[in-house]
Amino acid sequence: NFLASSPDAGQLMALLLKLLNPKKTIEVGVFTGYSLLLTALNIPDDGKIIALDPDRNSYEIGLPFIKKAGVEHKIQFLQSPALPVLDKLLKDPANDGSFDFAFVDADKNNYWNYHERLMKLVRIGGIIAYDDTLWGGMVAMAEEEVPEDKREWRKQAIAFNKAIAADSRVELTLASVGDGLTICRRLL
Template sequence: MDKISASTNPVILQSEGLLKYILETSVYPREAETLKELRNATANHPLGFMGTSPDAGQLMALLLKLLNAKKTIEVGVFTGYSLLLTALSIPYNGKITAVDPDRKAYEIGLPFIKKAGVLHKIDYIESPALPVLDKLLDDPANEGTFDFAFVDADKNNYWNYHERLIKLVKISGIVAYDNTLWGGTVALPEMVVSETKREWRRCTLDFNEAISKDPRMELAFVSIGDGLTICRRIC
């Protein structure tokens, strides 16, 4: 078996010092002021750790611009960091369908969205996501019309979301899933994982295994933030 070199050691790659270097060198200096303000506001939330990491957000913004995305969907909004980032990255006439049952968290980010002048791009739907996705699929005209989708929601439903989103995004469109490393617990024995993280760890493991075998898309599993799985629909 090949030895793992220092350059590929995940412990080294994800060290706090290296992450700090990446953030301070190329992420924070390019972060929009409204995104920075929203990130700071989210840090005061008891569940602030749920916000999209800014380095993962930077990658998403690049993908959106490479795709020239105009029509996107977001499953799981929280305070809206990734939503605002998407709205800033798509054209003036772009549209985002954003779905989350927690409007109270969304309203934390709403002043920053308004300040950035991008509220007109957002159709926020206060609801669990599956009924919304099913309603979209009830109309065949919606199939294959979205350029990009981002999922940061309940991990036990990731595969259910995938089965719907893979039909809603166009051929060559992208679906990105956040938290697919689940705090690094996917690489740990279950016995050393805290009880509170075990259920969604199992869900994440099941999802990662299933999606790795899905022939309908190409995949890149990126060790950024808490793990970002990027899927490009090919059929």
């Protein structure tokens, strides 16, 4: 398995970032930093990214590429699970609606928890993108067709997709690039 955003999803994200021109972004789940590098390359020079991941070793695999691209100054990497950091950000009213863009590619069972917090942190008109929402096509398969060790994640992906589709606070599209990229524009 390729454990990073796919190139086609990356191209779509890069275009979205150029259109949005965000100054303040947040990335939940960094892994080796491919999407982080994409974001850093496609936001203004004075733009900032808060990057959250409990695994610093994976982040450091991509760090030489981030440095070579000259965009490290835009990134504040925090080695931590995301929920405690998001909760801390929410305690400061100055952070309400202060982010322009968020990208989520972390523990899928927490997607809805991230969504609820990001809906307060990302401004109205801002974008929240969720990677891997098609889960290898398993969301469309009958449960018995899915390998047993993947059934719980499939269930969680389906639950998240249903919940986000019913969320009247966002306008969304599901792009069938990579492993599925759900793009939400905050309305309220």
